[in-house]
Amino acid sequence: MVNITAINGEPVTGSKFGQDLTSFRQSKGHGHKAETKTNHSSETEHAAVESGAFSMETALNTPGFSEFLAGFPDAEVLDMDEADEKLVKERFEAFKEIPKASKKLGEILQAKILKDTSVKLKPEQLKGLEQGLMERVQNEGVEALKIINQDLEDYEKLPLAIKAKQEELSAMEPEDSLESKLIDSKESLGSAEERKTTLEAENNAFNAIVRGEKALGQFSAEFKIVEAEMQKAGLESVKTAQENAEQYGRYLEVVEKRAEVFAEAGMNTDELQNYLQAAKNKVEAVAKLDTGKKFSLEAAAGIMKNFDEAIDAAGGMSEDLLGEYRRGISEQLSKVDYADPESGEEVTKLNQKLDDVRKLSLRGFSGVARVSGPRSVWNSLEDAYRLKAEISTVLRNPADIGRIKDLNDLANRDDIGFGSLQDLYKNVSKVGNRIETEYRNNSVQKGARLYRQSKEFSGKNVLARAWKSFRNEGPVSAWKSFRKESPDQRHKVAMEKAEAVFSESLGKVAGLERKLEKLQNASEEKAAMELKLKSLTRYLFNEAEETRQVIAEVRKEFRQNLKVLTEPDASLEKALKAWQSLDSAFEESDGSGVEYFDAGEDYGGGREYDQLEKDAKELVMIVATREMVKGFKEFKKGSTTIEKLKLQMMSIERALGDTATSPRYLEVKNEVLEGLIDVYKKGSPGEKALAIVLKAYKAKL
Amino acid sequence: MQIQDLKQALEDGDIEKAKSVLQVFLSSDVSEKEAGKILLDLTMLHVQSENTFNKIELAFLDEAIEELKALKKVAANAGEALEQAELKSRIQNS
Numbered sequence: 001m002v003n004i005t006a007i008n009g010e011p012v013t014g015s016k017f018g019q020d021l022t023s024f025r026q027s028k029g030h031g032h033k034a035e036t037k038t039n040h041s042s043e044t045e046h047a048a049v050e051s052g053a054f055s056m057e058t059a060l061n062t063p064g065f066s067e068f069l070a071g072f073p074d075a076e077v078l079d080m081d082e083a084d085e086k087l088v089k090e091r092f093e094a095f096k097e098i099p100k101a102s103k104k105l106g107e108i109l110q111a112k113i114l115k116d117t118s119v120k121l122k123p124e125q126l127k128g129l130e131q132g133l134m135e136r137v138q139n140e141g142v143e144a145l146k147i148i149n150q151d152l153e154d155y156e157k158l159p160l161a162i163k164a165k166q167e168e169l170s171a172m173e174p175e176d177s178l179e180s181k182l183i184d185s186k187e188s189l190g191s192a193e194e195r196k197t198t199l200e201a202e203n204n205a206f207n208a209i210v211r212g213e214k215a216l217g218q219f220s221a222e223f224k225i226v227e228a229e230m231q232k233a234g235l236e237s238v239k240t241a242q243e244n245a246e247q248y249g250r251y252l253e254v255v256e257k258r259a260e261v262f263a264e265a266g267m268n269t270d271e272l273q274n275y276l277q278a279a280k281n282k283v284e285a286v287a288k289l290d291t292g293k294k295f296s297l298e299a300a301a302g303i304m305k306n307f308d309e310a311i312d313a314a315g316g317m318s319e320d321l322l323g324e325y326r327r328g329i330s331e332q333l334s335k336v337d338y339a340d341p342e343s344g345e346e347v348t349k350l351n352q353k354l355d356d357v358r359k360l361s362l363r364g365f366s367g368v369a370r371v372s373g374p375r376s377v378w379n380s381l382e383d384a385y386r387l388k389a390e391i392s393t394v395l396r397n398p399a400d401i402g403r404i405k406d407l408n409d410l411a412n413r414d415d416i417g418f419g420s421l422q423d424l425y426k427n428v429s430k431v432g433n434r435i436e437t438e439y440r441n442n443s444v445q446k447g448a449r450l451y452r453q454s455k456e457f458s459g460k461n462v463l464a465r466a467w468k469s470f471r472n473e474g475p476v477s478a479w480k481s482f483r484k485e486s487p488d489q490r491h492k493v494a495m496e497k498a499e500a501v502f503s504e505s506l507g508k509v510a511g512l513e514r515k516l517e518k519l520q521n522a523s524e525e526k527a528a529m530e531l532k533l534k535s536l537t538r539y540l541f542n543e544a545e546e547t548r549q550v551i552a553e554v555r556k557e558f559r560q561n562l563k564v565l566t567e568p569d570a571s572l573e574k575a576l577k578a579w580q581s582l583d584s585a586f587e588e589s590d591g592s593g594v595e596y597f598d599a600g601e602d603y604g605g606g607r608e609y610d611q612l613e614k615d616a617k618e619l620v621m622i623v624a625t626r627e628m629v630k631g632f633k634e635f636k637k638g639s640t641t642i643e644k645l646k647l648q649m650m651s652i653e654r655a656l657g658d659t660a661t662s663p664r665y666l667e668v669k670n671e672v673l674e675g676l677i678d679v680y681k682k683g684s685p686g687e688k689a690l691a692i693v694l695k696a697y698k699a700k701l
Numbered sequence: 702m703q704i705q706d707l708k709q710a711l712e713d714g715d716i717e718k719a720k721s722v723l724q725v726f727l728s729s730d731v732s733e734k735e736a737g738k739i740l741l742d743l744t745m746l747h748v749q750s751e752n753t754f755n756k757i758e759l760a761f762l763d764e765a766i767e768e769l770k771a772l773k774k775v776a777a778n779a780g781e782a783l784e785q786a787e788l789k790s791r792i793q794n795s
Binding site for chain 2: 105108109112113114117119121124125127128129130131132133135136148151152154155158159161162165166168169172
């Protein structure tokens with residue numbers, strides 16, 4: 001039995017629900033109104049809902065709703081009194097929403113799905129879509145409609161949200177990236193001093209060029225006069241040209257050597273003027289030679305050309321490499337045998353080389369105009385490459401590799417992300433290597449050109465571009481490539497990859513932070529080492545200072561002892577004692593003084609000690625001689641005996657030992673011996689015999 | 702046959718195949734009710750698919766923005782630390 005009850009309280013038959021509802025409307029006096037409306041009435045709908053209180057009667061009288069309600073599976077058990085009013089109300093609201101949702105779906109169907117087709121949806125097909133939607137609501141409940149409405153709302157709003165995010169992402173400038181920051185810092189901190197040096201060198205070179213050009217202008221003007229005189233003389237024979245070529249070969253050699261000197265010395269104007277005057281005199285002197293010995297105008301013009309080039313090149317070249325190169329060419333030119341008829345070709349080649357060098361003047365060699373020499377070029381490049389390698393290492397941390405590989409695989413492209421970045425670095429290295437090779441081969445023109453090329457690939461620009469490329473070809477474009485994949489796979493794959501990218505992005509940031517920490521640690525370690533070094537230096541300095549003080553004291557004492565020896569009444573005993581004290585003075589200084597003199601032999605220390613010792617010995621000998629003379633005089637005066645004199649002599653001899661080699665001492669000793677021999681000769685036979693022995697002894701001396 | 706093909710394409714989630722079958726299907730003589738159900742399925746498949754991917758793309762963009770912000774912060778810190786280190790080194794060397 002059906003439990004549905006009509007609003008008038010009379011039961012209706014469930015199986016004929018739709019018919020009974022129609023009868024209900026007619027019986028309650030609404031039949032006329034219902035019959036006159038064939039479609040949904042928005043006025044009625046609004047009245048039913050927006051009046052604040054839901055009206056079951058109004059709802060049931062809304063055309064089509066009764067049939068819609070009857071299509072629900074529970075229609076037969078639906079109670080039409082207050083118990084199910086809430087349910088009926090929800091279904092009525094859904095009923096009203098269906099045409100709007102259906103209309104949107106139809107628009108999407110036509111505009112998106114059938115976009116590339118010629119199919120135009122017919123009204124009955126759109127109606128069928130609405131019916132299909134009704135049927136789904138009836139089968140799955142009003143919740144199904146809510147889900148569909150939410151999907152339709154998302155369908156409209158999500159693209160707008162994406163667009164806004166893309167604009168936000170595009171607005172984020174790459175200049176603040178780690179790479180750019182690092183490079184900016186390095187460049188600004190590292191190149192200031194070099195710039196200063198470069199500017200000074202550039203300024204000097206510029207001034208040299210100005211001076212050189214001025215002097216050359218004067219020389220050229222004067223040479224033209226000479227040239228005109230030569231032309232007037234009409235001396236153009238090949239023979240004389242060859243004969244004079246040798247002389248002008250030497251002339252050219254002198255010119256070029258002088259040009260080198262001028263360039264290296266900063267082109268002193270006065271010196272150049274003097275030299276040019278001498279050169280002019282020489283030209284004039286040659287021009288006045290015997291008519292058969294004049295040089296040809298052609299040879300003279302060639303010489304002038306070389307001179308021009310040599311001056312020009314010398315004035316503007318970077319000193320180190322180009323100077324060396326130029327000197328090499330000059331050397332070859334000086335060896336040319338101008339008497340050889342085939343020497344012209346060789347001279348042409350060498351002139352071409354000189355031309356190459358000339359083009360590398362500051363004006364022609366703009367690629368390295370701001371560096372002082374090739375070494376600076378390479379230092380700069382090496383710094384740049386080292387920095388790039390550091391950054392590359394940061395970007396190659398494990399999280400990045402995993403991430404970028406995934407992106408590359410997904411996009412199935414080789415030129416995305418890490419790949420393109422790596423290529424750029426590779427390119428920079430390749431260009432750098434080529435430049436180095438060219439420089440080594442002295443292909444300076446090629447080297448300069450490649451250097452200019454390398455500037456386009458190096459430094460901040462290349463990294464900014466690389467980063468921009470990485471960013472643009474990063475997650476967003478990789479994701480877009482997912483969309484090209486088949487729909488059944490892409491959702492699953494995309495979700496997995498999205499999650500992977502998110503976690504790996506965090507890994508990248510962590511990697512950069514680790515790198516930063518390392519940089520900071522390295523900086524602190526460096527500072528600590530410098531501190532230690534300073535401390536050690538201070539310690540060593542103090543040690544050295546103490547040693548110096550000790551040595552000064554030793555030297556002072558030494559001098560004082562020597563002074564003792566020079567006193568008039570210094571006894572031999574006192575003199576010997578003073579002498580012996582010299583060594584003890586060194587020993588008392590814990591060996592520092594001795595070590596100083598020994599170790600310092602190469603620097604004068606040893607010589608100083610030797611000289612001091614020699615002085616001391618001389619003084620001792622003087623005192624010893626004086627003692628002996630004094631004793632002998634007393635003996636001759638009779639105030640002392642010969643025995644005492646003998647004892648005194650023996651004492652002196654013993655004290656001096658094998659050091660008694662002073663000529664003056666020996667002379668005095670000889671004199672004393674002669675005196676003794678004279679005394680003994682006149683004495684007893686025994687004494688006469690002793691005189692003979694002493695005579696023999698004296699002869700041995 | 703077309704209805705079965707279309708249903709199969711929808712079950713497989715193959716929206717391209719469904720579209721191609723749909724063209725023939727719509728020009729054929731089929732009941733409104735049957736056509737309506739299939740059109741609804743097809744359209745909702747398209748809507749939900751687009752929504753899914755748009756949501757993921759939005760999440761990607763959010764992540765990319767956050768990642769860039771984080772990198773900028775790290776870069777700023779690194780640059781500052783480097784400048785400090787160089788400054789310190791200069792003072793010590795001077």
